[in-house]
Amino acid sequence: MKDSSSRSFRDPDALIARAGVAGEPDYDQHFLVDDRVLDRLTGYLPTDTDTSHLLEIGAGTGALTDRLLAHGERVTAVERDPTLVEFLRTEFEDAIAADRLTVIEGDALDVELPDATASVSNLPYSASSDILFRLLPRSIPLVVMVQREFAARMAADPGTDEYGRLSVTAGHYGESEIVEPVPQEAFSPAPPVESAVVQVVPRSPAYTVPDDAFFLDFVTAVFTQRRKTVRNAIRNTAHISNLTEPENVVAAVDDETLRKRPGDLSPTQFAALARSAFEHGEPTVDGRD
């Protein structure tokens, strides 16, 4: 890790002015302009994080990129807006020439992502979920700025209103913790929602599943029926979880579990259910990739 304590960083408002942009909310462009928040973000990476290659999704005008360059050996920044990419390549031309920064132009959902060792990103909120599902399986530490409700869903416990597909799937790959709420005024232009920073520390789950993709599809399917009992949710969503014999699953699972609602099952109970579904439900391989 490099020592960034004595460095002064580019001023976020000056970066916006130099880039000649205002931030387009329809394209998820809400630039972080609060220096104190910006300065804290890399500090939320666990202390033993390998910082040799940091990944930033949605680099904007580079206020966070600047901090990442001070914290890591190398940085890859992905940005979809060609105007911002051109600006980043000019603004950070020294770091690019020194082979410390790579700016990838493109949609973070499509571009090939590098084998980074950690990611710190102020995510585009409309794509937070899909981007996270690309990052989580990499099992690297993540620090992500997301919408506050989204953060609550990532870190939610069973039995709460926020607990759902996102909580189980995020929990499958790591431990999510909300480390800082961030108000609207920290951004320019201010988003219509509150934000929060979430730290995700990768870890192996305390349970086993027969197949990651099947488990995640199964969780997604069952949560589409979160107000139903587990029994009915399994029956009603066989077409989503690709089970050809859902009745065999219902017959194999204990009655107490079948009477619960999906939102009351812990990840470990979900895993046990998925194991039964995989064993007895004759899942097709179709749709699992």
Ligand SMILES: C[S@@+](CC[C@H](N)C(=O)[O-])C[C@H]1O[C@@H](n2cnc3c(N)ncnc32)[C@H](O)[C@@H]1O
């Ligand atoms: C919330 S802003 C963060 C900008 C900057 N990192 C900051 O903290 O000020 C999100 C950035 O992601 C970019 N963006 C939006 N959707 C994207 C996508 N699908 N792939 C890559 N970048 C995207 C936007 O153009 C914008 O610059």
